[in-house]
Amino acid sequence: ASGHPTKYHDGTMVPKYSSTSTSTGTRTMLCRPGDGHTRACSHFQMGLRAAAAGALDQFGAASNYWHLGDSSYESLLSDHFTAVTPEIGCKWSDVQAAPGVFTFSECDRVLEAAEAAGQQFRGHTVMWASGDSGSAAHAWPAWLNDTLSAAELRDTLKTHVQTVVGRYAGRQAVYAWDVVNEALDESGSIGDSLWAKLGTGEGGERDFIDEAFHAARLASPETTLAYNDYNIASMTGWSAAKSQGCYDLVAERRARGVPIDAVGMQLHVDTEYNLVSGVQANMRRLGALGVEAHVTEIDVACAPLGQSCADVGGWTAAREEAQAQVYAAVLAACLDEPACTSFTTWGVTDAITWRRDERPLLFDEKLEPKLAVQAIRDTLAANRSWVDAYYARAEPAFKGADGGAALEGGEDSTLLIVLLAAGIPGATLLCVGAALAARHLLRRSEKVRLAKVPSTPSAREGL
Numbered sequence: 001a002s003g004h005p006t007k008y009h010d011g012t013m014v015p016k017y018s019s020t021s022t023s024t025g026t027r028t029m030l031c032r033p034g035d036g037h038t039r040a041c042s043h044f045q046m047g048l049r050a051a052a053a054g055a056l057d058q059f060g061a062a063s064n065y066w067h068l069g070d071s072s073y074e075s076l077l078s079d080h081f082t083a084v085t086p087e088i089g090c091k092w093s094d095v096q097a098a099p100g101v102f103t104f105s106e107c108d109r110v111l112e113a114a115e116a117a118g119q120q121f122r123g124h125t126v127m128w129a130s131g132d133s134g135s136a137a138h139a140w141p142a143w144l145n146d147t148l149s150a151a152e153l154r155d156t157l158k159t160h161v162q163t164v165v166g167r168y169a170g171r172q173a174v175y176a177w178d179v180v181n182e183a184l185d186e187s188g189s190i191g192d193s194l195w196a197k198l199g200t201g202e203g204g205e206r207d208f209i210d211e212a213f214h215a216a217r218l219a220s221p222e223t224t225l226a227y228n229d230y231n232i233a234s235m236t237g238w239s240a241a242k243s244q245g246c247y248d249l250v251a252e253r254r255a256r257g258v259p260i261d262a263v264g265m266q267l268h269v270d271t272e273y274n275l276v277s278g279v280q281a282n283m284r285r286l287g288a289l290g291v292e293a294h295v296t297e298i299d300v301a302c303a304p305l306g307q308s309c310a311d312v313g314g315w316t317a318a319r320e321e322a323q324a325q326v327y328a329a330v331l332a333a334c335l336d337e338p339a340c341t342s343f344t345t346w347g348v349t350d351a352i353t354w355r356r357d358e359r360p361l362l363f364d365e366k367l368e369p370k371l372a373v374q375a376i377r378d379t380l381a382a383n384r385s386w387v388d389a390y391y392a393r394a395e396p397a398f399k400g401a402d403g404g405a406a407l408e409g410g411e412d413s414t415l416l417i418v419l420l421a422a423g424i425p426g427a428t429l430l431c432v433g434a435a436l437a438a439r440h441l442l443r444r445s446e447k448v449r450l451a452k453v454p455s456t457p458s459a460r461e462g463l
């Protein structure tokens with residue numbers, strides 16, 4: 001696109017995608033009914049947007065304002081997604097790079113493009129809790145440091161939240177804000193950060209999380225307010241402790257009247273991810289708390305974080321298929337849980353992503369659809385073959401007779417995973433048998449479904 005930077009913040013080059021020639025000129029092939037069939041077109045016939053519209057409140061993608069104005073990129077965004085989240089542009093360092101000086105042009109640009117395309121918008125992210133992760137460095141202006149006293153920090157936080165959330169209050173397209181991002185450490189405790197200066201919330205004083213959510217609610221009473229984090233999605237397996245910490249953080253604060261409406265599960269995962277049943281169980285327990293679960297940043301890399309495709313034997317057909325299965329399984333979990341209303345991928349194309357060597361998104365570097373597009377289309381159309389394949393491959397113990405993804409309890413899977421990890425074959429077999437028998441009984445009994453959680457706070461209060 002004309003005018004967009006050629007380098008990322010870290011100095012690496014912004015990759016270029018190339019367009020496919022069609023009879024209508026040079027434009028990336030977007031398949032619609034009646035188009036001539038190429039490899040890409042045989043994957044799908046029309047945009048995912050229409051298929052997703054009735055199934056979810058939002059089927060979104062992170063949008064990068066650098067690339068707005070590029071017609072191929074914009075077409076992909078608007079043909080396939082009902083909502084966007086600004087990947088950059090609305091973060092602290094973007095909107096208040098200098099103390100008291102607010103600049104909203106980049107954030108506005110993403111919102112205005114979404115409005116023009118008839119899409120919804122998720123504000124991301126009002127504040128970043130920890131300053132220690134690599135990506136957070138970009139979102140954390142240098143002036144926000146511990147030379148500020150506790151009182152100054154509290155004022156700074158309240159002013160920032162109210163100014164940012166307040167600016168967009170009443171804009172129809174804005175369905176939610178990620179108010180606090182990444183406050184928990186891997187053990188599930190609130191991590192160490194500058195904000196600790198505001199106290200721990202004991203003795204009636206508000207900690208930074210309380211303060212941020214109260215300020216956001218005050219600024220925009222109708223917006224759904226979310227706590228957003230990574231490694232909190234599954235309540236089983238290696239993320240169980242952090243997921244529990246997130247649940248406790250939300251439950252305890254809601255009990256005190258802190259307005260947290262939703263939990264954003266980032267879901268930066270890879271093709272070997274095998275905890276989707278635990279994600280679904282977590283969505284259910286959050287729903288029981290009256291909280292929405294949003295899949296906010298899913299991407300499924302070919303390799304674990306820090307590795308590239310080359311490190312794991314290259315990008316193969318099997319990888320692409322496994323990727324499609326993981327997308328389908330998480331989407332199915334979301335579709336099956338009334339608490340899960342929103343599903344957002346962290347970008348659109350492998351050409352524009354923070355995991356540039358790992359091919360994590362739905363469209364490839366030439367903006368052509370990958371198998372994951374077909375998997376999502378099929379799953380939205382209630383064809384669960386990709387989901388069945390995921391469970392058969394990644395979580396065989398939980399593959400139901402109908403291939404469904406439902407897991408009726410988290411505890412037994414945690415035990416199973418522990419036993420598997422401990423390598424106790426006899427106990428594992430017994431446990432698999434018990435889990436299958438329990439599933440059979442549960443499936444026969446009447447399933448109590450949660451009432452659909454309304455999407456606006458006022459509607460929720462009316463319940």
Ligand code: 9MR
Nearest residue numbers: 009087088091135136138139266297354
């Ligand atoms: O993908 C985003 C990348 O382009 C930015 O440089 C970085 C810092 O602003 O943030 C990345 O997005 C992060 C998101 O805001 C929060 N969750 C983790 C995402 C990946 O690091």
